Structure formats: structure tokens, C-alpha cells
Amino acid sequence: MKQNVQRLVVANWKMYFSFNQAIEWIEKNKRGLNELENESGTKIILCPSYESLSYVAEQLKKTSIAVGAQNCSAHENGAYTGQIAAQSLQEIGCKWCIIGHSEVRTACDETDLVLQSKIERLFEHHLSPIFCVGETLKEYETRNGHEKVSNQLIPLQSVLKRLHQSKTVAIAYEPLWSIGTGKVASNDYLQELFGVIEQSIEPFQKQHSFVLLYGGSVDEINAVRLWQIPQIAGFLVGKASTDFQLLKKIVLSTRG
């Protein structure tokens, strides 16, 4: 059913692991991960926290598993204490970077302008954004989810409009009320919402490649029903991705 689309599962480890725990996880599971990617035909992207990123990238160098960061700076370089440049991510071997995650949007008061700059920095360094969008519970309940998500896509559209080369972009729809709560919207609602996203990217489809992901409490059980939504080509998985056996089941549910 989804044989001809690029399928992706992104493991967002957030800050669940310490440095040593991340190292232990990757050493224990790197072979299994590689076999899983071959068996499923779905691309796996591991996004550990910054301190273990370079180690994990090195461990996965000889595999086709990709490594991504959980955020990046909007600036190229300079006096920005505590920030990480897209150039460093590229040098480490990252191919992807999550941006606009609601946990970062909230904690850092991220504006559209900041997100636009982050997308630009990533493209300059040949990384693909995993651009997160999603409405709050209140917006969901008052049926303002559509409007919120299409507004959140404006910074992405403004960058894509000006580009001459072709880029790959993952868009992760993650309703805030679903992240870490165990609550997941109905397939009907999700299908509508992904329709809104499809409409927003429609003018750019010819030039660029898009992968639409769902995120928010994805587990090995709901992944099966979510996979029936035609627009979804993969998942952005938080907590469940820290358990290799759960991650495996989620990835296997995305077989073509």
C-alpha cells in the first residue's frame, strides 16, 4: 500500500538517556537496528541528545541508519552560549534535525522567524529538517487545529519558496495533547489534518520531497491503526523508541 513512498521512523530519545546509557543502548542494539532496517525497508533515524550524538554517529557509520539532532541554532556561529551549530551537526555526520518540537517551542519561546532561520541553516549544511507542528488541547477542542497547523507551516513555505535546489523535508504532525499522554486522535481527524498539511505543501511538491510523519504517544499497538492513514509515511516516536523491542514492533508495522 505504501511501497513507493520513502518510509521513516524517527526515534526521538529526548533526554531519557544519560551519556553512558545511550552508549550502552547503541552498542547493544546497533546490529539489530541494521537488520530491522533491512527487513522492514523503512529508514530509521536515531536522534540522541547532543552529548552522545557524535558517538552514536560513529557507531552507525558503517550502517545505513541515519543520525539526527533534536534541535540546532538559528545562527551560523558566534557568541551563542549553549547552542549547537548546523555546521557541527553536518561535521558529526547528521543528516536530519528535529526543529519546532513543541517542547522546544514552549521552553525557548521559538518564533516563526527563528524557525525559518533554523531551516535555512540546516539546508545550508545539507541537513533535512524534521519540522514539527501541532495544536494544543484547547485548539483541538475548539476545532482550531487546522488553522494552527497551516499557520505553523508558513516559515517552512517561506524558505522553500526561495530555493532553487531540491530538498527533502519531513513534517511531523504532533498534537501537543498527544505527546507523552497516551491519547491519540481518531483516524478521521488525523486524515483531515494531514489533508491540511498536504494542501500547504502542494505548490512545492514538484521541486521537493516530503515525508509526512505522525508523532505523539505512538506505540506498538496504535501504530497499526495509524498506518492505515494514507498520508502517513512514518512516525516520530519518543518514549517507546528507547525500548528496542517496542521500536522494532513500530518499525515493522510500517512495512510496505
Ligand code: PGA
Ligand atoms: P512520545 O513523544 O512518543 O513520547 O509521545 C513524541 C515526541 O514528542 O516526539
